[in-house]
Amino acid sequence: MDIDSLIDALIEREGGYADHPADRGGPTRFGITETVARANGYDGAMRHLPRDTAAAIYRRLYWTRPRFDAVGERAPSIAAELFDTGANMGPKVAAAFLQRALNALNRGARDYADIAVDGRIGPATLAALDGFLRRRGRTGETVLLKAIEALQGERYLRLAESRPANEAFLYGWLANRVG
Template sequence: MTIDQLIDDVIGREGGYSDHPADRGGPTKWGISEAIARAAGWTGAMRDLPRDFAVAVYRRSYWSRPGIDRVQPLAPLIAAELFDTGVNMGPAVAIGFLQRALNALNRGGRDFADLPPATHIDDATLAALTAFLELRAPHGETVLLKALEALQGERYLHLAERRPANEAFLYGWLANRLS
């Protein structure tokens, strides 16, 4: 999928304007929270946030800036998962999931060195991903995707257990965010 298709999918899932009382993010439009919109320069009412503005925020803040665009040519399914997880949990969380999974799958450091935590796709993360995909071809991307989804699912359960108000979102998160 292209970034345009990924953004269209996210906007389709997130919908238009929302201000759910249990959502700590407050008012959102197209899945963009008020805090993110303000940080990106939006000064108007959230109900009026243009779709084009949201698209630009997704492209810049959830694709290019965290470096997920660098993953796309190597592992398009992983890039799509990182983008979607980043939109829902923040890019740093998504990238942390990737690094944790790669560290756990490197066979005790025999395949490639453990990755130190980073908030973006750095050269070390890209090198580890490349090595993993080469060593574990042809199924490496599929296995890594399962690991990422397992980490994401565990986090959703943790969020709902820690804050009961999040139970209002758990079913949708599991139904719409995990493949």
């Protein structure tokens, strides 16, 4: 799966304009919040945010900048999950899920060294991913994906428990984002 397909699927899933009263992000279009749109040079009405502007933001902020593209060269299904999770929770959160899962799956640092959980994909994280994939192969990619999705689901539950207004979104998050 390439980034264009991932962006198309995400935009389709996010839909058009929304301004849900319980959403702290305020008005969105194609899943892009007004704050993110403004920070990236868009100054028009959110109802009219062009699709190609949203796609460019997704590519830059949620694929290239967090280095999910480098993950995709090694483990495409992991990169796709990180992209989707990053678009919904922030790239640092998604990257931290990967780092936590890699640390938990390294068998006490016997397969590769523990890495810092800093939410940044750098040489150490990529080396750990390479070590994991060398040790566990493609079936390992499936297990790593499950671990990341478990962390994601737990975070959604915690968000709903800590802020009752988020319960309005929990079903959709679990149905459309996890698994």
